[in-house]
Amino acid sequence: MADPRFGLQRRVVLPGPLALDGGGSLAPIEIAYETYGALAPDGRNAVLICHALTMDQHVASPSPRTGKPGWWARVVGPGKPIDTDRFCVICANVLGSCMGSSGPASIDPATGKPYAMSFPVITVRDMVRAQAMLIDHLGVASLAAVVGGSMGGMQALSWAATFPDRVRAALVIASTARHTAQNIAFHEVGRQAVMADPRWCGGTYPPEAPPSSGLAVARMAAHITYLSEAGLTEKFGRRLQARDAKSFGFDADFQVESYLRHQGLSFVDRFDANSYLYITRAMDYFDLAEEHGGRLADAFRDSAARFCIVSFDTDWLYPTAESRSIVHALNAAGAPASFVELSSPYGHDAFLLDSPDLDRVIAGFLGSER
Structure with missing residues (x-):
């Protein structure tokens, strides 16, 4: 019999409470998610994909809202760079969003009305803690990899820093360890x-x-x-x-x-x-070094993960210099890390568009995961 926790377009309500960086807590927590592929008996083949600001959990299947293909359908699937014949892929809508997870449009159980601006201000780390609650619900003790681009990359970094024993690999694409003034x-x-x-x-x-x-x-x-x-x-x-x-x-x-x-x-x-x-606002508050005493390397001191950092030469939102800073911190922490800058005319959005070079990097990095 199929496990009811797995399959497309799932939604779970978790009792919480979820302690928040800004103070207070949130309960209950609703999380919308999708899964692709089967979880191995030992549970060690789970890959979490973290989405960017305006994306959602529909990473490899059509969005029921727009009817468009999944935003990374070229990357996730049988025989693709993130191979669902091998991995059980999980993608959850982030806390604060409007695609099924708890956010300002959700009903506040205390009032019976939408939270609106009474919803608590959240951080990227809060999003990651909510994802960890989902992973616990799914019975996954550790993740083979956490993968994300842009804000998803921030989540991948935060996962490695917040749950250092639960992530075996982190792939961070077109991202940063903090938001700049610009x-x-x-x-x-x-x-x-x-x-x-x-x-x-x-x-x-x-x-x-x-x-x-x-x-x-x-x-x-x-x-x-x-x-x-x-x-x-x-x-x-x-x-x-x-x-x-x-x-x-x-x-x-x-x-x-x-x-x-x-x-x-x-x-x-x-x-x-x-x-x-x-x-x-959550992205603006993101500063991984600040969360760890002001030194970025300290965020990775206890991490058991190996890392791959990818940037694009025309990305001026999160330029290559930001990725290099992450790599330097990983080196200082003694974490195994590889880095590649890819050439693309498409700027920051290159990770979402057809990029054979990126596909090869993803497949190669995950291909060595055991």
Whole structure:
């Protein structure tokens, strides 16, 4: 008989409480997750994939909300770089999100109404602790690997630091060990755009009338940071959008303007504005060295994991220098670590797009896991 804890589109309510970095606790905790592949009898073949800011648990299966393929379907599956014939892959929607896990849109059991802005402010480490509760529920004592890109990479680092005996390998892609002032600044522009929308209503907007304009602008600003100048120039240049001449007005004259507007509008159909505030805040608070006395190497002193750090040469959101800092800290801690900078014209988003070089790195790193 199939184990009811495993299979697509699962959701579990855990009693908690979950102690939070910001003080207080959260209970109960609802976690939406998906699994692919079978858990080995000894439970040692589990791989946790951690998703980025606006992604979800639908890593290799179509999203029921958008109908689009899983965001990493090219990487996860039978015979693919993360081989589900070999590994049991787990992907959970992060705490604070709006795709089934506890977040500001969830019902507060104390009031019977959505938490909205009364939901506690969370950290990346809180997200990881919630994932650990799920892993406990699934009966997995240790993870063969934790894999993540961008915010997912932050979670992978936090897993190795927070649960050093439970992670045997960590693959960190296009990520960082802390948010810089520039990272925080871009997020603050987005948050202020949301909160300036008259329909935000202090976070108590009805589901049928969200602050769509503000959230769309936030998404547009963030999306620019995911791309590269070379990629934008190659794709759009200064080409006009469906016209032969400039309008000398404020419509979307340029293709790049139309593209960003489309990105903003499509985003508001699938994401909650308050969740965007909470998750970007969690990313801004992320500083792994600060959590360990101010020295990044100390975060990895007790880790039993081996690490692979991957960056992209056109990623200016989390540039290669940030990855090198992680590698230096791992070396100082005596942790086994490999590092590769890949070439791509696509900027930060390269880890989500077709990248044979990245696929080879993933398959090679996980292929040596026993």
